[in-house]
Amino acid sequence: MNEKATHPAAVLWDMDGTLIDSEPYWIAAETELCRSFGVGWTHEDGLQLVGNPLLVSAQVLIERGVDLEPEEVITYLLGRVTAQVRERTPWMDDARGLLDAVVSAGIPCALVTMSYSMLADAFVSRAADAFAVVVTGDQVTHGKPHPEPYLTAAERLGVDITRCIAIEDSPAGIGSAHASGAATIGVRRLIPVEKRPGLSRVASLAGLDVDMLGRLVDGHVVDDFGETA
Known part of the structure; x- marks a missing residue:
């Protein structure tokens, strides 16, 4: 079986708190x-x-x-x-490691942030050519927790949202990603990640790799917290 067949169609990344400690x-x-x-x-x-x-x-x-x-x-x-x-771009080391692995695997990425283009552009300029699409808060009618930002990213990438992984850290962002139909990972940063049906919750992105992202898209769920946040 071709290993790449189980890879996500795309990985959709939140910025503040997920990729950078801003x-x-x-x-x-x-x-x-x-x-x-x-x-x-x-x-x-x-x-x-x-x-x-x-x-x-x-x-x-x-x-x-x-x-x-x-x-x-x-x-x-x-x-x-x-x-x-x-x-000083304050990268989250676990997120940068996973982003590098995803890009190396040839999986397209989108940045989906409620920050405006001014800040997103400053960050993207430090992220080489990692992001094929950038969706910012000043480009959408309905911000997070509405699903529009993530649906817009998938549309611009030309991929099925249900074959995408979304990575978030905040309640509003997790709500947006989850409602869009993307397989969603909630990583605990400053705020506890509440349990939701089908939501993967992790203490760190360091334990994830491209193969695991493929399994999550196929319906597998990981939860580092059990019944807690």
């Missing part, structure tokens, strides 16, 4: 912005925004007391985080 950059930027308006903002507050569309996060910050228009909030946050990613 969530601390986002939380720091939110904290700085809130402080400039005399508004308190904690690490736990920042965790609540992980994986959300930027417009949703901006609205939360405005409701907390940041006296700016939503697009002004987004521009500030994106500018701060993009500058830091350009200065």
